[in-house]
Amino acid sequence: MRNTTSKNSKKEYIEEFLRVLDKIGSDNKLREEFMLDMLTPSEIEELGLRWQIIKRLAKGVSHREIGKELKISISTISRGSRELSDPNGGFEKVLKKLKII
Numbered sequence: 001m002r003n004t005t006s007k008n009s010k011k012e013y014i015e016e017f018l019r020v021l022d023k024i025g026s027d028n029k030l031r032e033e034f035m036l037d038m039l040t041p042s043e044i045e046e047l048g049l050r051w052q053i054i055k056r057l058a059k060g061v062s063h064r065e066i067g068k069e070l071k072i073s074i075s076t077i078s079r080g081s082r083e084l085s086d087p088n089g090g091f092e093k094v095l096k097k098l099k100i101i
Contacts, residue, residue, distance in 0.1 A: 053080040054091050058101045 024031045035044065049070065056066045063077045084091050095101045 050080060053077055054084055054095070055100060057081055057084050058091075058095050 020034075021031070024034060039047070049072070052070060053066060053072075053076070056069070057077070057080055061069075063074050063081065066072070066077050067074050080091075083089055086092065092101075
């Protein structure tokens with residue numbers, strides 16, 4: 001079956017999802033329950049792993065060391081590195097907000 005969802009619809013879906021997260025706010029229990037319902041266990045693990053990659057990269061840990069610590073390939077780390085190199089990107093802003101960098 002072919003995917004007929006338009007690019008605009010997908011953008012609207014993402015925006016709606018982000019609004020839902022915003023409405024959940026600081027209710028940690030509800031946010032956890034919602035995310036556990038929305039994502040598979042492997043998707044949740046993948047998101048957690050990506051965040052660990054970004055934090056380590058921001059702290060200057062080498063790709064090789066991250067790969068060894070997290071037992072992942074250098075190519076997996078490289079994507080995070082590319083995204084982190086965008087000074088206007090979300091990673092940079094969140095890391096600063098959380099005072100990680």
